[in-house]
Amino acid sequence: GTASGITSTVKEVLTLTPEAADTLVFSPVAQSVASDACSGAITVTRRDAFGNPVTTGALAVTLTHTATGGTFGFHALANCSDVASPNVSIAASASTAPFYAKGTKAEAVDVDGTATGITATVKEVLTIDPGAAFQLVFTTLARSITSGGCSAVLTAQRQDANGNPVTSEGLITVAIGDTGTSDLTFSTNSNCIAGTVTQVDILAGASSADF
Secondary structure (H helix, E strand, O other): OOOOOOOOOOOOOOOOOOOOOOEEEEEOOEEEEEOOOOOOOEEEEEEOOOOOEOOOOOEEEEEEEOOOOOOEEEEOOOOOOOOOOOEEEEOOOOOEEEEEEEEOOOEEEEEEEEOOOOOEEEOEEEEEEOOOOOEEEEOOOOOOOOOOOOOOOOEEEEEOOOOOEOOOOOOEEEEOOOOOOOOOOOOOOOOOOOOOOOEEEEOOOOOEEEO
16 A cells, blocks of 8 residues: 555555355357267366356266257267266366267257256357268158059158258259059149159258158
8 A cells, every 4th residue: 555654565465265166167158069070178167156266176077968869978088989978077276177078969958067066057058960961861651542642741851870850951852763563653742733753852951852
C-alpha cells in the first residue's frame, strides 16, 4: 500500500490454494470423428467449486457414455489399439488426464464420468459420423405378392462398413433386377402402373431410394 511520508514497503504474498475438487470438466466441449476411427484427445480436468484446477492427490475417474448401439470404448493410446477401459487416473500433482474414444454407430454420444468427491461434471459431446459407403442393403422386409399384383415399397440404402446410412456422398445409380424366372418388373410408382425401370438413383445428400 501507500501512505503519506512512506518511501518503502515490505509486502506480503498471499497464496490462494484451490479447495477440494468437486467438478470434472471434459474438453473439448464437442468434436466429430468417423465411425470406427479413434477420436482426438479428450481431456478430463478436476476443478474446485470456483473453477480452479486441483492437483492434490491422485484421482481415479470412471468414464461413462450414452452410446446406444454398435461398439464404443475408451482408450489410453492415441490410435486406440489398446484394450478399451472405462478407467482413467489423474495423477498426483496433475489436474488433467487425456484419453481417447472409438465407436461404430453414427450418433451423438455424451462423454462423462464419475469419481469420489465429485458432485458435478461438464460433459463432452462426441459426434460419430458415418464412414465411406461400403455396401448396398435392402432395408425393407421380405415381400410376398400375388401374380400380377404390385408389392409394397422396397428401399435400397447405401451404408458404411458398420451399417450406418451414408448421406455425405454424391448421386449413385443402382441397377435392380431379380434372380428368379417369374418375369418380375420394377416401377417407381406405388401402383406399378408407370413404365418399368431397371435402375434407381440414390441422390446426393440421401442414403436411400424407393421403388
